[in-house]
Amino acid sequence: xxxxxxxxxxxxxxxxxxxxxxxxxxxxxxxxxxxxxxxxxxxxxxxxxxxxxxxxxxxxxxxxxxxxxxxxxxxxxxxxxxxxxxxxxxxxxxxxxxxxxxxxxxxxxxxxxxxxxxxxxxxxxxxxxxxxxxxxxxxxxxxxxxxxxxxxxxxxxxxxxxxxxxxxxxxxxxxxxxxxxxxxxxxxxxxxxxxxxxxxxxxxxxxxxxxxxxxxxxxxxxxxxxxxxxxxxxxxxxxxxxxxxxxxxxxxxxxxxxxxxxxxxxxxxxxxxxxxxxxxxxxxxxxxxxxxxxxxxxxxxxxxxxxxxxxxxxxxxxxxxxxxxxxxxxxxxx
Amino acid sequence: xxxxxxxxxxxxxxxxxxxxxxxxxxxxxxxxxxxxxxxxxxxxxxxxxxxxxxxxxxxxxxxxxxxxxxxxxxxxxxxxxxxxxxxxxxxxxxxxxxxxxxxxxxxxxxxxxxxxxxxxxxxxxxxxxxxxxxxxxxxxxxxxxxxxxxxxxxxxxxxxxxxxxxxxxxxxxxxxxxxxxxxxxxxxxxxxxxxxxxxxxxxxxxxxxxxxxxxxxxxxxxxxxxxxxxxxxxxxxxxxxxxxxxxxxxxxxxxxxxxxxxxxxxxxxxxxxxxxxxxxxxxxxxxx
Numbered sequence: 001x002x003x004x005x006x007x008x009x010x011x012x013x014x015x016x017x018x019x020x021x022x023x024x025x026x027x028x029x030x031x032x033x034x035x036x037x038x039x040x041x042x043x044x045x046x047x048x049x050x051x052x053x054x055x056x057x058x059x060x061x062x063x064x065x066x067x068x069x070x071x072x073x074x075x076x077x078x079x080x081x082x083x084x085x086x087x088x089x090x091x092x093x094x095x096x097x098x099x100x101x102x103x104x105x106x107x108x109x110x111x112x113x114x115x116x117x118x119x120x121x122x123x124x125x126x127x128x129x130x131x132x133x134x135x136x137x138x139x140x141x142x143x144x145x146x147x148x149x150x151x152x153x154x155x156x157x158x159x160x161x162x163x164x165x166x167x168x169x170x171x172x173x174x175x176x177x178x179x180x181x182x183x184x185x186x187x188x189x190x191x192x193x194x195x196x197x198x199x200x201x202x203x204x205x206x207x208x209x210x211x212x213x214x215x216x217x218x219x220x221x222x223x224x225x226x227x228x229x230x231x232x233x234x235x236x237x238x239x240x241x242x243x244x245x246x247x248x249x250x251x252x253x254x255x256x257x258x259x260x261x262x263x264x265x266x267x268x269x270x271x272x273x274x275x276x277x278x279x280x281x282x283x284x285x286x287x288x289x290x291x292x293x294x295x296x297x298x299x300x301x302x303x304x305x306x307x308x309x310x311x312x313x314x315x316x317x318x319x320x321x322x323x324x325x326x327x328x329x330x331x332x333x334x
Numbered sequence: 335x336x337x338x339x340x341x342x343x344x345x346x347x348x349x350x351x352x353x354x355x356x357x358x359x360x361x362x363x364x365x366x367x368x369x370x371x372x373x374x375x376x377x378x379x380x381x382x383x384x385x386x387x388x389x390x391x392x393x394x395x396x397x398x399x400x401x402x403x404x405x406x407x408x409x410x411x412x413x414x415x416x417x418x419x420x421x422x423x424x425x426x427x428x429x430x431x432x433x434x435x436x437x438x439x440x441x442x443x444x445x446x447x448x449x450x451x452x453x454x455x456x457x458x459x460x461x462x463x464x465x466x467x468x469x470x471x472x473x474x475x476x477x478x479x480x481x482x483x484x485x486x487x488x489x490x491x492x493x494x495x496x497x498x499x500x501x502x503x504x505x506x507x508x509x510x511x512x513x514x515x516x517x518x519x520x521x522x523x524x525x526x527x528x529x530x531x532x533x534x535x536x537x538x539x540x541x542x543x544x545x546x547x548x549x550x551x552x553x554x555x556x557x558x559x560x561x562x563x564x565x566x567x568x569x570x571x572x573x574x575x576x577x578x579x580x581x582x583x584x585x586x587x588x589x590x591x592x593x594x595x596x597x598x599x600x601x602x603x604x605x606x607x608x609x610x611x612x613x614x615x616x617x618x619x620x621x622x
Contacts, residue, residue, distance in 0.1 A: 028524075029525075032441075032445065032525045033441045033445035033447035033450075034447065034449075035526075036437045036438060036440060036441035036445070036525075036529070037437075037438055037441050037442075037453060039433075039434035039437060039438065039493070039494055040434065040438045040453070040457075040494045040499065041453075043434075043490065043491065043493065043494045044456065044460065044494055046475060046479075047468075047471075047472055047475055047490075047491040048456070048460055048468070049456075050471075050475065051468065051470075051471025051472060051474060051475050052468070052471055054471060054474060054475075055470060055471045055474075058470075058474070110365075114361070114362070114365060117358055117361060117362055118362070120358070121362075127608075127609070129362055129365075129366060130612065131604075131608040131612070132366045132369055132370060133365065133366070133369055134608070134611075134612050134615075135369060135370065135373070135601070135604065136369060137615065138550060138600050138601065138604050138611065138615070139373075139554070139597045139600060139601065140553065140554035140556070140572055140596070140597060140600075141554065141556065142554070142556050142572040142575060142576055143554075143572070143575065143593045143596055143597045144372070146575055146576070146579070146589065146590075146593045147372050147373075147375070147376045147590065147593060148372065149579070150376070150379060150586050150589075150590060151372065151375065153586075158375060204368075204369070204372075208369065209615075209616065212612055212616050213616060216616070261464065264464050264466075265464050265465055265466050267466065267556075267557055268556050268557070271576075272576060272579065275579055275580070276576070276579060276580055278580070287466075288466040291466060291469070291470075292469075292560075292561075295469075295470055295473070296561060301470060301474070304470050305470055308466075308467045308470055311464075311466075311467060312467055315464060315467075319462075
């Protein structure tokens with residue numbers, strides 16, 4: 001809004017003053033959005049853009065962070081060559097993928113039917129049960145992993161104690177007696193078991209989150225559809241597979257996407273369950289854990305930067321393929 | 335007997351109905367026990383010491399070591415220092431993010447300006463980037479600008495959470511009438527004044543959601559503190575609990591007590607406001 005086109009007779013001096021304050025005002029007016037955006041611009045510039053550019057530079061160098069920036073040395077593509085031929089990198093990538101499958105698939109196979117049962121209850125019961133199921137999601141992964149680490153303990157853990165009880169019980173002995181031959185099981189000590197242990201904790205923590213998403217999804221399906229299906233003689237199972245599941249597709253797609261992203265970043269659970277990567281780490285270490293080890297235990301920042309970029313490519317390709325194959329169908333053809 | 339009378343049919347239906355109900359509740363309640371058990375078990379373990387814990391065989395009785403475990407806990411770590419550090423990181427980070435995210439969300443919702451689309455694109459890209467990939471550059475920057483071993487380094491980068499900015503933007507678009515902004519402008523209020531005294535009060539539900547998300551995230555965060563905080567007087571509680579795992583003859587009872595206390599603040603908040611927390615923490619996933 002300008003005042004210069006006002007027709008009042010005014011002196012030249014007044015006009016000049018007004019012009020000045022106008023210019024000031026338009027300056028503030030024009031830059032206002034940027035003042036409001038400045039926290040994002042400054043912080044994202046510092047912690048987002050600059051470092052990513054610097055990481056490209058770093059991946060062609062060796063750098064020990066303890067020795068300071070002056071020790072940086074140009075090594076060309078050596079970091080990439082080393083990382084690409086590093087068997088541990090591919091092993092940890094494979095571990096990450098397997099644990100994503102072991103924890104991800106059961107998560108959704110359990111959450112879907114449970115959510116379907118939940119929506120058939122009254123709102124009060126549903127609320128209480130949902131509150132219970134969601135509890136693990138609110139608590140810290142470290143705390144949960146510590147609790148499970150104790151539960152998985154070889155000699156005194158409740159899981160082995162319960163299995164021993166089953167194997168020696170008079171009623172259950174015939175079915176579980178064979179367990180005596182393999183007890184005590186080193187859930188977090190053995191490379192053969194660690195993936196299952198980690199996956200179980202991940203499954204336990206996130207199943208409630210998926211239940212909530214699916215409950216919300218099921219609540220969007222109108223009762224009339226189910227009623228029409230009942231009239232047509234569809235039983236409970238058919239109503240689940242023919243009505244609920246197809247209409248839930250966008251929700252399933254979304255929840256599965258979140259599971260995949262979450263699993264790519266899996267760090268805390270395997271870190272605690274392998275006792276800080278000290279035991280069963282061959283099969284239990286994820287790609288994030290390995291990156292941490294290279295950068296902060298071996299202090300090889302250059303290689304770690306190269307691994308980050310390789311990982312970025314791998315994730316990019318997988319994400320692209322995933323959206324290519326499932327994206328359109330998952331979102332219901334939109 | 336080939337045909338059933340109506341009465342028989344009805345009673346049979348009733349039996350099936352009751353059976354179905356019983357199975358439904360069995361499934362749902364088994365899942366509850368399965369979910370809650372580890373928490374109760376950690377509390378139970380907090381009352382035992384190594385000798386009673388390591389007795390073979392299932393032992394579900396309460397021990398008498400609770401007080402002793404508390405003293406052991408204080409022996410092995412500065413437990414309350416860790417709790418206080420976690421609290422101050424979570425609180426400062428949450429308050430700052432409420433300010434920054436609402437400023438940016440307001441700007442994106444209300445103003446048309448050059449570079450808006452670029453900023454939008456950057457936010458979406460940064461949301462898709464796995465955090466682990468930015469961990470090394472994050473650490474380098476922290477080191478370079480001299481923020482290593484400070485709490486600021488742990489919460490500042492998360493104060494511009496793009497999810498939060500989008501959330502607030504949606505709230506501004508949905509719940510701040512354009513006329514109101516026009517009226518404030520006509521009354522001569524500056525843009526900042528409008529934001530502070532007209533827009534912010536209207537955003538309360540959105541800010542509450544964002545506060546929940548940020549506080550829970552910062553309280554539970556482990557990776558960034560692990561990398562940045564090195565001295566024991568700065569460490570947050572997740573870090574302290576984890577680091578005791580390496581101690582030989584770990585006093586597990588004491589550690590379980592510490593773990594249980596560390597999750598209590600969030601659990602207590604959750605018990606009183608579970609509806610808001612569930613909808614807040616899934617608000618990125620579920621539109622409601």
